[in-house]
Amino acid sequence: MIEAFRLGVFTRGRTLWDGLDFAFGDGTATVIVGPPSSGKTLLLAILRGERRPDAGDVLVSGESLYRGGGDALRAFRAASGCVPERLDADENRTVDALFARSAMMRGKGAEAELKKMKEQLLSMVGLSGTEGVRLSALSASERARAALAAELLRNPKVLFADGTVLAAGGPHAGMLGTLFRMLAGAGNTILAAERRLPPEWAAFAGPGKPVGPFLVHRLPAIPMKGGSA
Amino acid sequence: MKESLSLAWVDWRLAGRTAAVQSLGRFVVLLPLAFAFLALFLSGGIARYLSSQYAVTAMLRQSASPEEAIGLAKKIAALPSVRSADYRDSASSWKEFLLAYPGVESIPGAADNPLPGYIEIRMRHDRFTPPGVEAVLSALKPVELVDKVLAGEESLPRLFKVKRALNVLSLGGFGLLVALFFVTCRLQDRLRGISMSGDIGFLLQHGVPERRMAASRAAGAAAAGFVLAAVATASAAAALHFLLGRYPFLEGVIGTQEELLSLPVGAAAGLFVLMSALLFAAASLLGWAPVRPAGER
Numbered sequence: 001m002i003e004a005f006r007l008g009v010f011t012r013g014r015t016l017w018d019g020l021d022f023a024f025g026d027g028t029a030t031v032i033v034g035p036p037s038s039g040k041t042l043l044l045a046i047l048r049g050e051r052r053p054d055a056g057d058v059l060v061s062g063e064s065l066y067r068g069g070g071d072a073l074r075a076f077r078a079a080s081g082c083v084p085e086r087l088d089a090d091e092n093r094t095v096d097a098l099f100a101r102s103a104m105m106r107g108k109g110a111e112a113e114l115k116k117m118k119e120q121l122l123s124m125v126g127l128s129g130t131e132g133v134r135l136s137a138l139s140a141s142e143r144a145r146a147a148l149a150a151e152l153l154r155n156p157k158v159l160f161a162d163g164t165v166l167a168a169g170g171p172h173a174g175m176l177g178t179l180f181r182m183l184a185g186a187g188n189t190i191l192a193a194e195r196r197l198p199p200e201w202a203a204f205a206g207p208g209k210p211v212g213p214f215l216v217h218r219l220p221a222i223p224m225k226g227g228s229a
Numbered sequence: 230m231k232e233s234l235s236l237a238w239v240d241w242r243l244a245g246r247t248a249a250v251q252s253l254g255r256f257v258v259l260l261p262l263a264f265a266f267l268a269l270f271l272s273g274g275i276a277r278y279l280s281s282q283y284a285v286t287a288m289l290r291q292s293a294s295p296e297e298a299i300g301l302a303k304k305i306a307a308l309p310s311v312r313s314a315d316y317r318d319s320a321s322s323w324k325e326f327l328l329a330y331p332g333v334e335s336i337p338g339a340a341d342n343p344l345p346g347y348i349e350i351r352m353r354h355d356r357f358t359p360p361g362v363e364a365v366l367s368a369l370k371p372v373e374l375v376d377k378v379l380a381g382e383e384s385l386p387r388l389f390k391v392k393r394a395l396n397v398l399s400l401g402g403f404g405l406l407v408a409l410f411f412v413t414c415r416l417q418d419r420l421r422g423i424s425m426s427g428d429i430g431f432l433l434q435h436g437v438p439e440r441r442m443a444a445s446r447a448a449g450a451a452a453a454g455f456v457l458a459a460v461a462t463a464s465a466a467a468a469l470h471f472l473l474g475r476y477p478f479l480e481g482v483i484g485t486q487e488e489l490l491s492l493p494v495g496a497a498a499g500l501f502v503l504m505s506a507l508l509f510a511a512a513s514l515l516g517w518a519p520v521r522p523a524g525e526r
Contacts, residue, residue, distance in 0.1 A: 082434060087427070093427060104242060105431075
């Protein structure tokens with residue numbers, strides 16, 4: 001359970017937002033929609049424990065990410081996955097390299113099993129055969145999907161996806177919506193941030209709840225047999 | 230944090246090709262450095278060569294019997310500064326003189342051997358110092374059997390000055406090479422850190438403590454440095470051993486094969502390997518430049 005209380009950010013002499021409350025339960029998929037420059041990326045960074053808010057606090061399973069000794073934060077980060085909006089620092093890395101470092105964080109796992117999982121994940125996001133391709137040679141849509149697939153190799157308990165769905169593009173938005181809902185059904189927590197609600201999601205996304213400049217939509221989980229993604 | 234996560238080898242796992250190429254480059258530099266270190270340690274800089282060219286000659290009295298002279302030579306050889314003390318009797322002395330000055334025997338009145346026997350004393354290269362020479366001279370002078378000591382004392386200060394200057398030059402040159410190597414390693418680590426900024430940012434973002442990552446990478450660099458330096462030192466020692474056997478004149482400049490395989494040289498080589506490992510670790514720590522997401526910390 002991730003809870004954020006009275007979050008506030010003051011930047012460049014003005015209040016970006018203040019007094020925002022959020023609660024994201026285990027096994028839920030949420031998309032936070034906000035206009036450009038509303039602070040979506042910043043909000044995800046705060047919820048991930050990467051940027052201390054100027055006001056308020058974030059609690060994960062009742063423990064503060066910012067007021068504790070750092071152990072809770074590290075444990076939360078280790079259990080979280082993040083697909084950033086931009087992958088500039090990884091331009092020269094291959095898709096394989098993204099999987100390699102994700103596998104490092106994943107820890108245990110036979111080489112053959114990891115290889116099989118990589119192929120399945122790449123196939124699921126429509127990127128079969130791109131293992132040796134550099135990110136600079138991929139389109140924005142392909143990069144977003146490759147980064148998501150690499151993160152899913154670790155099966156993170158909490159997944160933050162910043163602008164991933166719209167970057168992936170229309171043909172893939174429906175697939176990603178189903179994937180996020182299935183992950184939620186398996187007990188994972190999915191937090192996506194987008195400029196607008198993908199049209200393909202309008203059919204199943206609940207009505208947006210306004211929180212500050214954002215609209216928070218819940219995606220109904222698709223129950224999974226066995227409870228694990 | 231998964232237990233099996235080994236941050237020490239993160240560079241090899243995520244930037245294996247770069248790490249391998251850089252390690253190969255480091256080995257290529259370490260090899261001559263190890264060779265130079267072993268040669269310098271064995272030779273003591275220029276000391277080995279100078280000490281092999283220098284001898285103290287103790288001219289004996291005509292009255293000294295060969296037994297007395299041999300006994301004295303043994304006592305002198307036991308002095309800490311002395312490498313060897315060889316007795317030459319009157320006949321050998323005359324023979325050497327005639328070889329050096331052929332035709333002397335034909336001069337009227339020079340047919341008989343007028344030369345006394347003598348003891349030729351060679352200094353140990355590591356004791357070839359003013360106090361070392363002085364210790365030998367002060368041990369010889371009060372001996373009754375010794376008529377005269379020829380040690381070139383008037384030119385010794387100049388010789389030691391040259392020795393000191395050349396040693397400073399050779400050690401300084403070696404130190405400079407090591408410093409340049411260190412700076413290069415540091416730059417390599419920095420560049421690799423920059424090229425891996427995405428991976429480092431990823432690991433930090435996923436809960437890996439920054440200090441732990443820096444320390445683990447340094448430990449990995451030290452381990453890699455240890456292996457590289459050990460292989461380079463062993464290769465350099467093998468090459469030096471071969472050269473000393475192939476070109477005997479090098480023994481007078483660097484040392485003997487037996488000395489190369491001695492315990493002190495082994496200990497020095499071990500120290501070189503350990504220092505290399507530390508140098509690699511320090512370069513890794515100093516080159517640690519993670520690119521962290523803005524606003525973090």
